[in-house]
Amino acid sequence: MAEAGTGVGKSFAYLLPAMYFALANKEKVIISTATITLQQQLFEKDIPLVSSAMGDVKLKSVIMKGRGNYLCMRRLNDALAEPSLFDLDFDELSGIYNWSKVTKTGEKTELEKNSSEAVWPNVCSESDLCLGTHCPWKEQCFINAMRKEANSANIIVVNHHLLFADLAARFQGAGYENSVVLPPFSRLIIDEAHRMESAATSFFSAEFSKTGLFRQLGRLYHKKRAAHFGLIVKLCAMIVSIDDPLDDIADIIAKIKTCSEELDECALDICGQEGIYRLCGASDESFLKRTLFPHLKSLRRNLLELTNIIRDITENFDEEQANEPIVWEVKSIMRRFEGIAEICDVFCKYKKHEDEVLWMEKNRKWIVFTRTPLDLAPKLRDSVFKVNKTVICVSATLAINEDFGFWANQCGITGIDDRQTLSGCFPSPFPYSSAVLLASPDDAPLPDETGYQDFVNIAAEKLISASGGSALVLFTSYQSLENAYNAAKTGLQSLGIHCLKQGDDDRSRLLQIFLNEETSCLFATDSFWEGVDAPGDTLRLVIICRLPFRTPGDPLLEARREKIEKEGGNPFLELSLPQAVMKFKQGFGRLMRRSADRGVVAVLDGRLLKKAYGKLFLQSLPETMTSFCSLNNNIRDIENFIYK
Numbered sequence: 001m002a003e004a005g006t007g008v009g010k011s012f013a014y015l016l017p018a019m020y021f022a023l024a025n026k027e028k029v030i031i032s033t034a035t036i037t038l039q040q041q042l043f044e045k046d047i048p049l050v051s052s053a054m055g056d057v058k059l060k061s062v063i064m065k066g067r068g069n070y071l072c073m074r075r076l077n078d079a080l081a082e083p084s085l086f087d088l089d090f091d092e093l094s095g096i097y098n099w100s101k102v103t104k105t106g107e108k109t110e111l112e113k114n115s116s117e118a119v120w121p122n123v124c125s126e127s128d129l130c131l132g133t134h135c136p137w138k139e140q141c142f143i144n145a146m147r148k149e150a151n152s153a154n155i156i157v158v159n160h161h162l163l164f165a166d167l168a169a170r171f172q173g174a175g176y177e178n179s180v181v182l183p184p185f186s187r188l189i190i191d192e193a194h195r196m197e198s199a200a201t202s203f204f205s206a207e208f209s210k211t212g213l214f215r216q217l218g219r220l221y222h223k224k225r226a227a228h229f230g231l232i233v234k235l236c237a238m239i240v241s242i243d244d245p246l247d248d249i250a251d252i253i254a255k256i257k258t259c260s261e262e263l264d265e266c267a268l269d270i271c272g273q274e275g276i277y278r279l280c281g282a283s284d285e286s287f288l289k290r291t292l293f294p295h296l297k298s299l300r301r302n303l304l305e306l307t308n309i310i311r312d313i314t315e316n317f318d319e320e321q322a323n324e325p326i327v328w329e330v331k332s333i334m335r336r337f338e339g340i341a342e343i344c345d346v347f348c349k350y351k352k353h354e355d356e357v358l359w360m361e362k363n364r365k366w367i368v369f370t371r372t373p374l375d376l377a378p379k380l381r382d383s384v385f386k387v388n389k390t391v392i393c394v395s396a397t398l399a400i401n402e403d404f405g406f407w408a409n410q411c412g413i414t415g416i417d418d419r420q421t422l423s424g425c426f427p428s429p430f431p432y433s434s435a436v437l438l439a440s441p442d443d444a445p446l447p448d449e450t451g452y453q454d455f456v457n458i459a460a461e462k463l464i465s466a467s468g469g470s471a472l473v474l475f476t477s478y479q480s481l482e483n484a485y486n487a488a489k490t491g492l493q494s495l496g497i498h499c500l501k502q503g504d505d506d507r508s509r510l511l512q513i514f515l516n517e518e519t520s521c522l523f524a525t526d527s528f529w530e531g532v533d534a535p536g537d538t539l540r541l542v543i544i545c546r547l548p549f550r551t552p553g554d555p556l557l558e559a560r561r562e563k564i565e566k567e568g569g570n571p572f573l574e575l576s577l578p579q580a581v582m583k584f585k586q587g588f589g590r591l592m593r594r595s596a597d598r599g600v601v602a603v604l605d606g607r608l609l610k611k612a613y614g615k616l617f618l619q620s621l622p623e624t625m626t627s628f629c630s631l632n633n634n635i636r637d638i639e640n641f642i643y644k
């Protein structure tokens with residue numbers, strides 16, 4: 001495990017030995033990143049650079065992205081043959097078809113931007129819709145071509161999602177000797193390792209919603225002006241017997257839709273204003289038995305009835321029929337339905353599933369039902385750390401005050417007795433002590449005191465005015481963001497500072513405007529705490545409005561807190577605080593991207609200076625200049641620092 005600050009040269013530090021090792025031992029090394037940006041940087045810049053430093057050795061590296069990034073020739077051709085089945089724009093499909101004739105990779109990034117947002121999900125590769133060796137397009141398949149390349153590569157650059165798709169399949173029985181999603185390997189480097197747990201969490205979770213279910217049902221069967229369409233219609237046409245089951249199947253599909261609508265309405269009611277509800281020990285079981293469970297049970301019953309009917313049909317097919325792509329596709333949809341039926345069952349038996357977190361959450365206008373493991377550490381320990389000979393984890397934020405304990409525990413690294421673990425912190429070579437001013441007003445209220453939001457509104461405007469814009473303002477809630485943005489916007493715009501806010505445009509476009517307009521300021525939450533790379537004068541000021549403790553009500557956090565409490569631990573010290581410190585370090589890290597950068601990080605949360613635990617946040621940062629005084633004196637210090 002290595003924590004290395006910005007500018008240390010993490011990628012070169014692992015690439016050189018990894019490439020040398022891969023060549024000398026004829027073993028594959030997998031490098032996994034959280035973001036496509038880093039994946040591409042490694043593949044396009046860093047690996048070629050190291051390779052030439054090694055004397056242009058004969059090393060083969062390939063980049064593998066998630067399936068969804070590649071065109072599936074079979075799905076494209078099915079959609080072209082029957083666009084009405086998927087309600088797709090034929091011109092756009094034809095455009096993708098023409099592109100498929102010339103592209104070498106079939107990768108979405110090669111397509112013109114935004115040209116395929118509606119169509120792409122219907123023509124990209126998806127694991128459970130892939131027919132593998134039964135696919136009539138397997139010779140032209142971009143996924144197969146990419147895998148073939150990977151088989152003969154020394155270094156394979158993947159992302160965390162793809163890595164976990166592979167590791168989970170191996171862990172669940174696919175074994176370690178053969179190709180699964182990736183070719184077999186036992187040497188692994190995980191960069192941006194602080195994102196590993198969240199990538200794994202989403203991978204080991206399962207969810208469904210009315211919308212997703214309706215989409216699958218629409219592919220199976222739909223009716224337009226007395227005409228029937230869909231995979232089921234084709235499937236029924238393959239049956240030789242005189243009894244046509246189409247009407248029965250159409251009836252069940254209609255019932256599933258009704259059940260799903262009723263379940264969604266009931267769940268929306270239960271989630272109420274908060275828009276979220278977790279099934280746990282404190283839930284009112286008799287209320288759930290009267291309201292939610294009957295809907296879950298009838299959805300499950302109808303889904304299983306449908307899957308049984310389809311199974312009866314397909315089991316009677318001869319070998320040739322059974323290998324028809326359409327049969328494989330229907331079967332894979334049935335597997336999805338069985339998965340949904342299982343989630344319904346698990347929800348109804350929530351008391352028996354204490355090792356999982358089960359919740360319903362409003363997403364736009366519908367409810368998403370999710371199950372996720374309460375504790376990921378054992379899964380990660382068994383699927384990542386025990387089975388690989390070498391695992392290197394690197395990131396700019398893994399340790400707290402040089403201690404890896406929290407992160408290592410969360411990821412299952414602790415508790416592996418027979419393996420040697422090495423760790424090290426490598427501070428950034430950037431001149432933080434002269435180039436960064438850390439400011440925090442000692443007259444800032446605590447977030448639960450009245451006047452806190454007003455203070456943030458006033459302070460944000462004053463600080464951004466003092467820096468002349470070029471500011472990133474980080475929040476932990478969108479409500480607080482809107483409040484501060486509305487309060488500051490008019491004043492700042494009169495100074496010629498363009499105010500941007502998360503939600504006004506998509507993330508990458510917002511970031512582009514922010515980077516292009518040097519004096520602009522960006523008000524943002526969540527994902528902007530990391531991954532914003534704004535060097536030089538585009539970013540002179542980072543304002544952290546509130547220490548980033550996760551909001552109560554996050555079901556996973558609540559469940560993990562309860563578990564710690566039950567075991568006699570202190571959930572604040574063992575979970576909430578270290579999580580917040582890690583995120584705080586990420587936010588702080590936005591400022592210095594190059595060694596010549598200079599700027600200010602201002603923290604407007606009174607807890608930083610007034611609470612004992614504030615010290616842990618301060619100790620986790622590199623040494624900087626400080627301004628811990630009243631807001632007005634902070635402003636004076638900032639002006640002196642920026643314009644000296």
Ligand code: SF4
Pocket residue numbers: 071072073074075125126129130131132133135136137138140141142143144
């Ligand atoms: S093998 Fe799978 S990904 Fe490739 S074209 Fe066929 S269905 Fe699509």
